Amino acid sequence: MENSKLKLYSETSRILRILDNSRDKPSTRAILANIRNSINQDSLANIEALSFVFQNISEDFLGDKKRLNDYERAIVTAVQMYALHQQGKIDSVLKLDYKDGEIRENLSHALRSLRGEDSKAIDRRFNAMITSSNFSELTNHLRQMIKLLKAKSDAKVDYASLADDLYWFLKNQKDGVKIKWSRSYYKYRKNEGENQNAKNN
Template identity: 45%
Template sequence: MEKKNNIYSVSSQIFYQLDGLLNQSSGKAYLAKLRQSIGKPLSQSVEIWPFIFDVLPEDALGISEKNTDYEEAVLTGLQMYALFQQGKADSVLDKNETGDKPRNFGAALSALRQTEDTSAADRRFNAMITSSTFDEFKYYVRQMIQLLKSKAKDRQIKINFPKLTADLYYFKKGYQEKVRLNWSKAYYRYRKMNEGAQQNEK
């Protein structure tokens, strides 16, 4: 239970450290290595080990060549961050500076409903949240990251990647329904609020 509770704060340390290196050659190189690591076993991505293994709690580290659920979630979150940050000068990391409850991935994806056909955005969102396996879920999350990047490229959209990382971990640990429900509430709540604002303007 301790791991489940602290993954948000632990991954936040990693993301904030990396985000502070965006304008440095070392940071850009590390992001490139993260993108290159997609689809590869962690054991074959030696260059990205320092940022991950130096911060993760001892009990989160595996003792075999197979990733622990914790390692898998953190690695996937970092890879998604590297994908979304690519080609952008400003940080895409939502650091939750207001101190409010962290916005989940569903809230960020609600921006798609303002850039393309509503039904098309909903179909893609539903395909993601109804994934039955972690690998399928991870695949769709990546697709949605790329879609959000291309469809909303003229907008400054930020994602709370530590929260995404924590939710990836929850999904892999058997809390799929909780993640689906929370993301759906955030995704559709934003739509409802937006539609209400538009009606008030009429």
């Protein structure tokens, strides 16, 4: 399965592209609605949503137990967040294509767009999310952050990168994900810093 870890990003990208490239079709809109309805429900509560992922996921990633394995949970959750974010949007919210030399973005690159002159409230929400003690708590916070992003920003999200980070969170690499997301969220950007200083003067 070591090889599968390296392929998780491309696997999730492929599944997301299937949805995103046909997001205007009635059949895909119905699938996205089912996926959204499956958020925060028991895995078996909406089998139609799971069936889309299962029929499009490579066999290497499919589990054989009664519960979803970590690959499945990470991919399903990322697809759910994409479906939530894309709802009601004409343009795609998905970021997957990078120019040569560009660094792959994580969720916090997009969330950083929510920060303004008074960022205390959004910072508290972000900090609550990254200090989540378990996956259920993380996904609850994540859902709220995606709703805010959807309402207040046009930033696109690399949901395949999110799946990769969720996988490592499930593998008890919480600290690594926390540092990675915090670094991207709070990263000082020169132009933003100059603009903020101009406002304060």
